[in-house]
Amino acid sequence: xxxxxxxxxxxxxxxxxxxxxxxxxxxxxxxxxxxxxxxxxxxxxxxxxxxxxxxxxxxxxxxxxxxxxxxxxxxxxxxxxxxxxxxxxxxxxxxxxxxxxxxxxxxxxxxxxxxxxxxxxxxxxxxxxxxxxxxxxxxxxxxxxxxxxxxxxxxxxxxxxxxxxxxxxxxxxxxxxxxxxxxxxxxxxxxxxxxxxxxxxxxxxxxxxxxxxxxxxxxxxxxxxxxxxxxxxxxxxxxxxxxxxxxxxxxxxxxxxxxxxxxxxxxxxxxxxxxxxxxxxxxxxxxxxxxxxxxxxxxxxxxxxxxxxxxxxxxxxxxxxxxxxxxxxxxxxxxxxxxxxxxxxxxxxxxxxxxxxxxxxxxxxxxxxxxxxxxxxxxxxxxxxxxxxxxxxxxxxxxxxxxxxxxxxxxxxxxxx
Amino acid sequence: xxxxxxxxxxxxxxxxxxxxxxxxxxxxxxxxxxxxxxxxxxxxxxxxxxxxxxxxxxxxxxxxxxxxxxxxxxxxxxxxxxxxxxxxxxxxxxxxxxxxxxxxxxxxxxxxxxxxxxxxxxxxxxxxxxxxxxxxxxxxxxxxxxxxxxxxxxxxxxxxxxxxxxxxxxxxxxxxxxxxxxxxxxxxxxxxxxxxxxxxxxxxxxxxxxxxxxxxxxxxxxxxxxxxxxxxxxxxxxxxxxxxxxxxxxxxxxxxxxxxxxxxxxxxxxxxxxxxxxxxxxxxxxxxxxxxxxxxxxxxxxxxxxxxxxx
Numbered sequence: 157x158x159x160x161x162x163x164x165x166x167x168x169x170x171x172x173x174x175x176x177x178x179x180x181x182x183x184x185x186x187x188x189x190x191x192x193x194x195x196x197x198x199x200x201x202x203x204x205x206x207x208x209x210x211x212x213x214x215x216x217x218x219x220x221x222x223x224x225x226x227x228x229x230x231x232x233x234x235x236x237x238x239x240x241x242x243x244x245x246x247x248x249x250x251x252x253x254x255x256x257x258x259x260x261x262x263x264x265x266x267x268x269x270x271x272x273x274x275x276x277x278x279x280x281x282x283x284x285x286x287x288x289x290x291x292x293x294x295x296x297x298x299x300x301x302x303x304x305x306x307x308x309x310x311x312x313x314x315x316x317x318x319x320x321x322x323x324x325x326x327x328x329x330x331x332x333x334x335x336x337x338x339x340x341x342x343x344x345x346x347x348x349x350x351x352x353x354x355x356x357x358x359x360x361x362x363x364x365x366x367x368x369x370x371x372x373x374x375x376x377x378x379x380x381x382x383x384x385x386x387x388x389x390x391x392x393x394x395x396x397x398x399x400x401x402x403x404x405x406x407x408x409x410x411x412x413x414x415x416x417x418x419x420x421x422x423x424x425x426x427x428x429x430x431x432x433x434x435x436x437x438x439x440x441x442x443x444x445x446x447x448x449x450x451x452x453x454x455x456x457x458x459x460x461x462x463x464x465x466x467x468x469x470x471x472x473x474x475x476x477x478x479x480x481x482x483x484x485x486x487x488x489x490x491x492x493x494x495x496x497x498x499x500x501x502x503x504x505x506x507x508x509x510x511x512x513x514x515x516x517x518x519x520x521x522x523x524x525x526x527x528x529x530x531x532x533x534x535x536x537x538x539x540x541x542x543x544x545x546x547x548x549x550x551x552x553x554x555x556x557x558x559x560x561x562x563x564x565x566x567x568x569x570x571x572x573x
Numbered sequence: 574x575x576x577x578x579x580x581x582x583x584x585x586x587x588x589x590x591x592x593x594x595x596x597x598x599x600x601x602x603x604x605x606x607x608x609x610x611x612x613x614x615x616x617x618x619x620x621x622x623x624x625x626x627x628x629x630x631x632x633x634x635x636x637x638x639x640x641x642x643x644x645x646x647x648x649x650x651x652x653x654x655x656x657x658x659x660x661x662x663x664x665x666x667x668x669x670x671x672x673x674x675x676x677x678x679x680x681x682x683x684x685x686x687x688x689x690x691x692x693x694x695x696x697x698x699x700x701x702x703x704x705x706x707x708x709x710x711x712x713x714x715x716x717x718x719x720x721x722x723x724x725x726x727x728x729x730x731x732x733x734x735x736x737x738x739x740x741x742x743x744x745x746x747x748x749x750x751x752x753x754x755x756x757x758x759x760x761x762x763x764x765x766x767x768x769x770x771x772x773x774x775x776x777x778x779x780x781x782x783x784x785x786x787x788x789x790x791x792x793x794x795x796x797x798x799x800x801x802x803x804x805x806x807x808x809x810x811x812x813x814x815x816x817x818x819x820x821x822x823x824x825x826x827x828x829x830x831x832x833x834x835x836x837x838x839x840x841x842x843x844x845x846x847x848x849x850x851x852x853x854x855x856x857x858x859x860x861x862x863x864x865x866x867x868x869x870x871x872x873x874x875x876x877x878x879x880x881x882x883x884x
Contacts, residue, residue: 345805348686353774357586359686359708359746362769428694429687474663475685477706 214246226255244567308335338371394447431479466553491563584709640869714747737796
């Protein structure tokens with residue numbers, strides 16, 4: 157296969173061609189040539205005029221749920237990967253909260269084998285504890301050897317400090333990475349949304365910011381004691397950002413991600429109990445959003461993820477307390493990030509957060525736009541304005557708060573393999 | 574005559590001061606009517622109202638039913654126990670089944686906050702929220718405020734203390750919204766663990782001392798401890814609660830003024846108030862119950878007016 161991409165602006169901080177307008181010639185999956193003007197003629201060459209468009213290393217979403225196995229009525233792996241590819245991603249980190257959980261070698265292999273040959277590469281996250289029950293350690297080494305890139309019980313936080321410490325210590329043997337979802341359930345008892353003025357006026361039990369922050373403090377202490385790597389996922393409060401900032405300054409091996417929803421939406425969207433805005437972590441205050449953006453800008457927060465969470469309509473369209481958390485997020489990811497984070501991140505900085513950093517912190521190879529490198533690329537546009545409607549949803553589940561929202565920019569195509 | 578600004582009564586949050594005053598004026602007329610020998614009026618003839626109670630209730634259900642009958646409406650009663658709800662039917666399906674029997678209005682009590690708001694997005698008939706979890710109980714707040722107004726002449730500038738389990742109380746929230754909208758001052762008082770951290774953002778004073786609240790107020794609205802909504806313990810024992818927040822005759826008499834005592838019922842005698850307080854001349858608990866029917870007639874009547882406007 158031969159491909160010539162003309163006049164494209166390269167966005168890749170690791171490439172000598174960064175920020176330059178170039179022609180890129182790809183042959184059999186390898187970047188053969190990058191130059192001001194590449195002339196290749198032949199019937200078998202596909203030519204793409206990419207004037208005004210950008211190209212970057214393929215995007216990577218380190219937090220998606222494809223509900224497979226067990227909840228295929230919400231989403232399945234094959235369709236999920238199609239959604240990811242169409243949304244500009246060439247790699248996804250898959251959460252272990254399936255049924256059964258991804259907590260042993262065979263379940264890791266199931267995901268990897270099912271995705272073989274697909275343009276989107278799958279990177280499974282294995283569970284820390286058996287069945288994600290927070291009781292005993294799962295076979296982390298075996299999963300690691302089979303392809304698990306990190307370990308997490310997803311949104312079942314590890315309740316017991318001792319178990320978390322053992323996970324951090326044990327995974328050091330093979331350079332495993334433990335991912336903490338900081339959430340103390342006993343402080344968020346039956347909580348439905350961010351604790352604040354809005355929760356008070358809705359009579360809904362609040363999830364205090366404290367429930368996240370005490371867990372960050374605990375896990376930072378555990379990681380320091382174990383001298384282990386730790387990654388915090390879905391950080392949502394201003395004080396959490398500050399805690400991680402201080403830990404990084406102190407030299408701890410800590411990284412963090414934030415979900416796109418927590419950068420755009422605040423708790424006021426819940427004013428009429430719309431369960432499309434029900435998330436975990438919950439949508440917080442405007443001040444939290446400001447602090448999260450600051451954390452992104454100064455490097456405290458390394459990665460932005462979609463936390464793509466398909467849910468069938470029956471689980472969303474019901475009484476608020478019964479409604480499930482989360483929304484699908486792949487389809488809207490770039491259109492939102494490019495539109496709403498432009499005051500915080502340049503296009504290059506955004507690419508750092510959604511293509512480079514996730515791979516870096518998971519110890520994965522980082523694709524580079526350079527001659528001789530394997531092509532793992534996303535072609536995208538940053539200017540086109542469009543409205544997200546239900547027909548733009550490729551996911552099996554349609555749960556999203558962003559119907560009729562204005563988007564800016566979109567992924568046009570991915571090149572991988 | 575101007576009508577209500579809303580199609581449903583989902584909460585006091587959604588209505589304005591003129592709506593509240595209109596409901597009060599209408600309730601005054603109905604109160605006069607229900608004290609006549611012939612208590613019934615034909616206002617809602619040909620209107621069918623379904624009372625959907627997905628949570629237990631005695632007085633609210635009776636009060637609504639009586640209000641509907643006094644207005645000559647056809648009444649359909651539905652309780653969740655033994656119904657299809659226990660077989661897993663969704664709220665919207667249950668309600669749509671009832672509506673297909675040509676029902677014009679719904680009165681709904683439900684254990685989940687926001688249930689009435691949720692339903693209003695999926696069905697077209699007028700809804701009256703008769704209590705949704707820990708969110709709102711608008712007709713209770715209206716009848717409380719109406720009762721205070723009746724006794725004290727006006728509400729502007731009056732001081733009302735709401736005492737007890739504020740966190741689990743829809744009555745507290747609706748009362749706060751209602752009283753603030755018509756110019757009264759509000760204080761909430763109770764154990765620290767039963768008062769939401771951000772309650773003062775609603776414009777209320779906060780106290781954790783019963784005597785302080787009583788000395789401040791003109792009216793004390795004593796709430797019941799909502800044991801059924803407390804899935805974990807927020808205080809060690811009822812005994813200790815009474816020691817700090819139980820209203821006794823001795824405390825009441827020691828105040829240098831005569832305050833009004835309200836209670837939304839059902840009373841736990843000997844817990845939040847002693848029997849001699851409940852039965853004292855300062856207690857207006859039975860007036861509240863009587864006014865409840867008039868208030869609910871007013872709300873039903875005014876919202877039914879909206880049905881004809883839609884036609």
